[in-house]
Amino acid sequence: MSLTATYKLSARLFWRDKGMLPASVITPLGLAIGMPALMRDVQADGVTAATQMFVGTLALILSGTAFLNITVALTMRRDQLLLKRLRTTRLTDRQILLGEVANTVTQTVALMIVSAVAVHLLADVPLPRNPVLFAVFAVAGSAVLATLGVAWTAAIPRGELAAPMTLPFFFLAGLASGAMGWIMDLLPSWLHPLLATLPTSAVVDAVRASYGPGTLGSDLTAAAVPALVLAVWAGVALLSIRRWFRWESRRS
Amino acid sequence: MAAIQVNHLSKSYGGFQAVNDISFEVEAGTVFALLGRNGAGKTTTMELLTGFQKPDAGSVRVLGLDPFKDRSRVRGNVGIMVQEAGFFPDLTAGQTVGIWRDFTPAARPASEALELAGLTAKAKTKVRQLSGGEKRRLDLALALLGEPDVLFLDEPTTGMDPEARRNIWKVVRDLAAGGTTVLLTTHYLEEAQQLATNLAIMDRGEIVLGGDMAETLAARVGQVSFELPSVSHAGELPLPATVRGRLAVVKAADPDLAAQTLLGWASERGLRLRGLEVRTASLEDLFLELARNDEMSQTNAPARSDHGTRSDRPARSGGAGA
Numbered sequence: 001m002s003l004t005a006t007y008k009l010s011a012r013l014f015w016r017d018k019g020m021l022p023a024s025v026i027t028p029l030g031l032a033i034g035m036p037a038l039m040r041d042v043q044a045d046g047v048t049a050a051t052q053m054f055v056g057t058l059a060l061i062l063s064g065t066a067f068l069n070i071t072v073a074l075t076m077r078r079d080q081l082l083l084k085r086l087r088t089t090r091l092t093d094r095q096i097l098l099g100e101v102a103n104t105v106t107q108t109v110a111l112m113i114v115s116a117v118a119v120h121l122l123a124d125v126p127l128p129r130n131p132v133l134f135a136v137f138a139v140a141g142s143a144v145l146a147t148l149g150v151a152w153t154a155a156i157p158r159g160e161l162a163a164p165m166t167l168p169f170f171f172l173a174g175l176a177s178g179a180m181g182w183i184m185d186l187l188p189s190w191l192h193p194l195l196a197t198l199p200t201s202a203v204v205d206a207v208r209a210s211y212g213p214g215t216l217g218s219d220l221t222a223a224a225v226p227a228l229v230l231a232v233w234a235g236v237a238l239l240s241i242r243r244w245f246r247w248e249s250r251r252s
Numbered sequence: 253m254a255a256i257q258v259n260h261l262s263k264s265y266g267g268f269q270a271v272n273d274i275s276f277e278v279e280a281g282t283v284f285a286l287l288g289r290n291g292a293g294k295t296t297t298m299e300l301l302t303g304f305q306k307p308d309a310g311s312v313r314v315l316g317l318d319p320f321k322d323r324s325r326v327r328g329n330v331g332i333m334v335q336e337a338g339f340f341p342d343l344t345a346g347q348t349v350g351i352w353r354d355f356t357p358a359a360r361p362a363s364e365a366l367e368l369a370g371l372t373a374k375a376k377t378k379v380r381q382l383s384g385g386e387k388r389r390l391d392l393a394l395a396l397l398g399e400p401d402v403l404f405l406d407e408p409t410t411g412m413d414p415e416a417r418r419n420i421w422k423v424v425r426d427l428a429a430g431g432t433t434v435l436l437t438t439h440y441l442e443e444a445q446q447l448a449t450n451l452a453i454m455d456r457g458e459i460v461l462g463g464d465m466a467e468t469l470a471a472r473v474g475q476v477s478f479e480l481p482s483v484s485h486a487g488e489l490p491l492p493a494t495v496r497g498r499l500a501v502v503k504a505a506d507p508d509l510a511a512q513t514l515l516g517w518a519s520e521r522g523l524r525l526r527g528l529e530v531r532t533a534s535l536e537d538l539f540l541e542l543a544r545n546d547e548m549s550q551t552n553a554p555a556r557s558d559h560g561t562r563s564d565r566p567a568r569s570g571g572a573g574a
Contacts, residue, residue, distance in 0.1 A: 005354035012351075016342055080338035087304065088334060088394075089355040090327040 002091050006099025007106075014107055017073070023163070024069035025111065031179065032057040032115035033122065040123035050123040055208045056178035058112055058138075059200035062145045063173035066108040068166045070100060070149035075162040078153065083247050097241070101146045108142035109135075126211065133210035133219050137226065141203030144230045147237040148199065154244035173200035199233040202226035255280040255402050255433035256301065261310035263296055270296040272457035273310070278450070280401075283424065283434040285448035285465075287441070287539070293457040294437040295335055298406045301435065302332050314402055328357065331400035333391045335407050335437075339379040345390050346375035349397070356398045369393035370419050384411035392420065396427075403427065405436040409443060421446055441535040445469075451535075453542060460542060465535075472533035472541075474507030476514060478525040490517045499527075507532055 014024070035057055036050035043049035077083050086096050116134075119125040128134040149166075156162050174180050175187075176195035184192075195201060202225070209222035256278040263271040271293045278284040288294050299305040301312055303319030303326060312319055319326045339348060349366060353359040366372050369389040374382060382390065388411055395403060405424070409417040417440075424447055428434055438444050444451060445465065452462035461468070480486065480500040486493050490513050493500045504510035511530045518525050531537075 002355060005351075008354065009351055013340065077338075081336055082338040082340065084304070084334065085337040085339065086355075087323075088302070088327070088332040088337065089352065090324055090357065090398075091355055092324045 002095045003099055003102070006086075006091060006095055007102050010100045010103035011106070013073070014069070014103060020069060020072060023072075024065050024107075028057075028061040028064035029111055029115060031060050031174075032111075033118045035179065036119045036125055037123045040125075047124050047126075050119065051125045051211055052178065054115070054119045054123070054125050055204055055211060057115070057174070058207055059173040059177035059198075059204050060170065060179050061108060061111050061115065062141050062200045062203060063170045065111050066104050066142045066145035067149040067152070067173075068163070068170055069107075070104045070146050071152050071156070071166045072159075072162040074100065074150060074153045075156050076159040078246065079159040079249050081248065087247060093247070097150055097245075101143065101150065104146040104149070105139060105142040108146070109138045112138045112142075128207070128210040129212070129214070130210040130216075130219050133223060134207055137203045137206040137210075137223070137230075140227075140230055141199065144199050144234045144237065147234060147241070150245065151237040151240035154240065154246055157250070173198060176201045177204040197229055199230055202229035202233075253280050254278060255315055256284075256435060257311075257313040258297075258301070259311045261297070261300060261312060262308050263300055263305060264308055269457050271300065274452075274454070274457075274459045275310075276452050276459065276462060278433055278435055280433050281428060281431045282450060283428045283436065283448045285444035285451040286435065286437045286454065287444055287451060287535075288437075288454035289543070291456075292454040294454055295406060296457075297454070298335075298404060298435075298437060302330070302334070302404050303327075328398070329401045331395035331398060331403045333388075333395040333403075333405045333408055335410075337391070339387065339390065341380035342378060344376050344378050345371055345382065345386075345393075348379060348390060349375075349393055352394045352397055358399070359397045360399060365393040365397050368396055368423055370416060385409075385413060385416055388412060389416065389420070392423070396423075400432065402433045402435070405434060407437055407439065409438070409440065417443070441539055445535045453539070455542070455546065461538075469533045469535065469538065472538055473503045473505050474510075474530070474532040476502045476504065476507050476511045476528070476530050478514070478528040481518070481523040481525070484521075484523065490514065 015021075017024075032054065036054040039053045040046040040050040074083070083096065087093070116125075116127065120127055152166065153162070156165050171180075172195075175183055176198050177200055178184055184195075196205070206223045206226040209219055214222070254277040258274060258276050261271055261274050262269070274293075274297065276284075286294050286297060296305065300307055301314065301319060303323040306320050314326050315329055317326045319330075343351070346362060346366065349362040353362060359365075363372070366375055369392045371386065371389050371393055374386055379387065379390065388408065392405075392408060395405070403424075408424070409420050412420065421443065424434055424436070428447075434447075436444070436447065448465050450463065451465050451468065452459045454460065478500055480495055480498050482498075486495045486500060489500065489502070491502045491504065491510055493502045495501075502510050502514065507530050511528065514525060515528075
């Protein structure tokens with residue numbers, strides 16, 4: 001009951017936070033739909049380019065709607081002593097954070113599905129060949145990015161620094177996944193394997209397999225490394241939360 | 253039976269000893285006031301009692317449970333009005349209470365909680381538009397939602413107008429009469445005197461005085477003050493008095509009896525005692541007396557450490573019997 005209650009509250013606040021909607025919904029969704037639609041029209045092999053671009057822009061939804069949004073929301077709620085207020089109730093710490101994460105996963109996955117349908121209609125991007133693989137990594141990736149966002153709040157001293165301290169990851173994730181076009185090709189080659197270990201890159205790699213040709217066996221093979229990468233990031237996030245998460249601002 | 257038990261509780265932040273070895277008990281169904289100046293350690297004590305902080309030493313039991321380790325279980329029977337905690341500013345007071353009901357098993361109806369806190373008329377007002385006093389009342393409405401057995405009120409009426417404050421006093425009295433145990437901190441000494449049956453006064457993390465409110469005040473002297481008639485001088489008065497300008501002040505254990513004696517003396521001489529005021533001992537007097545003693549002890553022992561001066565205080569007790 002209580003987890004449902006925190007989930008409902010978090011969802012209500014997500015859509016009411018007009019200050020955050022441009023960063024958490026409008027920009028990621030606009031890029032995830034707009035960029036592939038643009039590619040469809042300007043590239044010779046339009047549909048292939050649009051598909052490549054769309055899968056890459058999923059990293060922007062993951063880093064904007066999941067990571068950035070939960071980091072900013074939780075840091076502000078910590079500073080405004082709203083987390084403390086929630087802790088005066090019967091809710092456990094786990095229920096409070098799980099409610100936030102579960103809502104963030106819902107919104108992020110919903111935006112990924114909306115954008116997939118939108119680019120299918122607007123840019124002829126096909127629907128995933130293996131929707132289960134798409135769905136599994138959409139949910140797992142959103143959960144890991146949201147959990148990492150919870151952990152990242154510990155590094156942020158004040159609410160107003162939450163967005164500037166998180167936005168670089170938004171651009172880095174987009175760059176690494178190809179959502180920024182071909183800039184990736186201009187970067188030194190030794191950076192590529194590092195960027196491939198980002199959690200957003202892992203999701204994009206697995207989702208790319210769900211769009212390309214293949215069989216169940218090849219999909220499982222393609223998913224193995226991304227799953228491992230996500231599991232490592234999840235472990236890092238959970239350990240960090242356990243060790244460093246703060247419910248109130250630092251007393252200074 | 254004690255609803256709250258505090259034994260040798262200590263907490264420090266860095267090098268600052270916020271709470272230093274305090275002990276007290278609060279009997280079920282009573283109102284207990286925790287008093288002290290700013291920085292005395294009241295709020296830290298409250299944070300320890302409500303399980304927000306872990307004690308460095310000592311123990312706390314609320315309804316027999318450790319509020320830090322068993323926080324979720326304790327919360328089921330406890331209402332907390334914290335001194336500083338935010339609200340979601342874009343929700344209305346009614347929506348806030350509605351959401352909190354989802355977190356509270358067997359919650360009161362939202363309308364009843366708002367009514368108790370005197371906020372019915374503000375149910376549809378956004379929290380950002382509420383005054384400071386109204387936000388305190390919303391805080392109280394949330395604390396009362398679960399019909400708690402123990403209620404923690406940290407500065408409950410700060411920012412309220414006198415009428416609202418008296419309404420809240422009535423709510424607290426009614427709750428206590430119904431068996432709720434209340435522990436409150438307040439800066440308003442009148443509030444503590446009106447509501448509490450027991451008290452503890454804290455200073456620099458320690459309890460410097462504590463016990464039954466009535467007994468504590470009965471052990472203090474009251475005073476009678478009046479304008480000394482121009483034809484008289486202090487030596488003629490039937491009771492010892494100090495005179496400043498024309499204002500005579502007589503200290504007495506029973507100020508009513510002293511006033512009668514003085515009025516009888518004046519009547520025999522055909523005099524009037526203008527501006528006559530009779531004051532029984534108040535918590536404010538007691539508070540000021542403790543502050544004066546503290547200043548004196550510091551002046552007399554300037555080279556000693558903070559802890560060294562503490563032993564000079566009157567009526568110091570390690571614990572406040574509840």
